[in-house]
Amino acid sequence: MSTMRAVQVVGYHQNLQMDQVPVPEPTGPWDVVVKIGGAGVCRTDLHILEGQWAEKSQVQLPYTIGHENAGWVSAVGSAVTNVQEGDTVILHPLITCGLCRACRSGDDVHCEANAFPGIDTNGGYAEYLKTSARSVVKIDSSLHPADVAALADAGLTAYHAAAKAARRLTPRDKVVVIGAGGLGHIGIQVLKALSPAEIIVVDRNADAVKLALSIGADHGVVAEGTQVEQVLDLTGGNGAEVVVDFVGENGATAEGTAMLRQAGDYHVVGYGENIDVPTIDIISTEINYIGNLVGSYNDLCDLMELARRGAVTLHTQKYALDDFQTAIDDLDNGRVRGRAILVP
Template identity: 60%
Template sequence: MKAVRVHSYGKRPSVDEIAEPGVTGPFDVLVQVGAAGLCRTDLHIVEGQWAEKSGVQLPYVIGHENAGWVREVGSAVTNVAAGDAVILHPLVTCGLCRACRSGDDVHCENSRFPGIDCDGGMAEYLLTSARSVVKLADGLEPAAVAALADAGLTAYHAVRKAVPLLYPGTTCVVIGAGGLGHIGIQCLAAMTATRIVVVDPNEAARELATRLGAHETFANTAGLHDSAHVVLDFVGEQGAEKEGLAVTRRAGSYFVIGYGGTVDIPTIDLISTERNVVGNLVGSYNDLDELMTLAAQGRVTLHTKTYPLAAVNEAIDDLEAGRLRGRGILVP
């Protein structure tokens, strides 16, 4: 099968011909990939930012936002069958540890993360587990929802955690209306009554944010300092983290979703203002299932640009140059 593999950090991935994975375990699910989202994390992987954390052996297949059709299942699989359209939770989890039994499977003690620490889904086929597949409702196509497996899931997870803080009369500032941010805006509009203020330097992104439910948009945070009950920072680098903290009001919460930068705040400022800094990592299986309900209802939709698998480096160029509005999708 054809697959996008990283051979060396700092060098672009290549499209290789490799062996197709096969079902061997009772809970295995082999998925024919219908679409794989291109995430900024993929760029960080290529740059080597994840090398130490993942410990993955090169070369390997990247891609952690995947949807497609079940091709084959193991003997114990009962929740899906060959031919079913599915989206994949990004982690393969054990189901037995305390985190899994608590429904917090993103913190599974024995997880694998295809596309991060083992072969992922920028390929024609991906081997996963029965615990990771969410069956798609009629009318949802893999290419239309693939990026919801991570970008959407991460945005939804952050918004869901923030919902109790976003009662009517509050203000939520969203930093970045790109691949994750445009989904977070829709989740906020669907799940809260908060005033949604979006900050993005790109005019087209601000226009999209308005169409998706933002009440106000700005090119920068000037004039917004100390205004937000909640800040959702979908950038997390290049100074956005400093601005995000400045925008957060006393007793407010700064949610870090994008990454790459550094949060630097004196401890006296935290205790004197009682601001909260909240980390966010992907989301649970239940989060993804709930997000698919919003997608089936048409309340969350992805804005995408589609590329053939062989054009992966063109897609990377577009993402790096800021030419992508929404999410890049690779179709094998």
């Protein structure tokens, strides 16, 4: 049996460890084994190591981490017809059944019998990964897996939230994006592509704000203490119709709520803290808090079309698979502009 390198969680509050494990093989008729060409490094990976997902995922340790994956098909099960060996693919993050009510309505994310590589089963910080025919999106061969891998989850999550937000936005509206990092910088481009609203970006990092302005934001606000006042000034004192919060921790939600107009939508994407709002404030302003997980398979197909057109470009920092610890440390310490990608 051939083996491969894989970066594994061996214990919570411990560093990841590189091990040799068996290369996965197709065992079921719908299995697709993918040679990884790029695996995104995500803040959720840091949260996994902190044990935040242990109870939710019930994953058995050790296991391979990494849930933003793209590469080339290396082997397929007997029933697979949508891809063949050698095809360039990006992976929808979930392995889904296709038979439950959610799957039947195209809402793969809420599949009743799903597996989530990198969260509750082996992921892509490795040379190969096993997924299913339902999870692979064949992409234009002009797109390199290492350049698009993070669109599989960070991009897909940002797309899902931005597309949901865009459905209600008109040319007279303002939308505030909190956080222009790995997710936020994609969300900004998607809002630019799908919505006629004015985009205001808030980030505590001046470089991130500069990046946001270069990719389509109309206004940039560096969060140095007066960000709420600055946003209110930019919205005529009323606040924005929509806030899309890609941070969700360190006080972002209280500030974001203060930036929201009456009857506004607050999209929660980033996470880490509790939202603490008096219920009287929610009813008197009639605001909505909206959760966003990851997008559907169809969302991913739509996003890849935007990528093919050049409307969405991922800003990446690439690291060799062996340098996984450097990538994790850089992300943890705010040294990554855009998205960190491991390349086996």
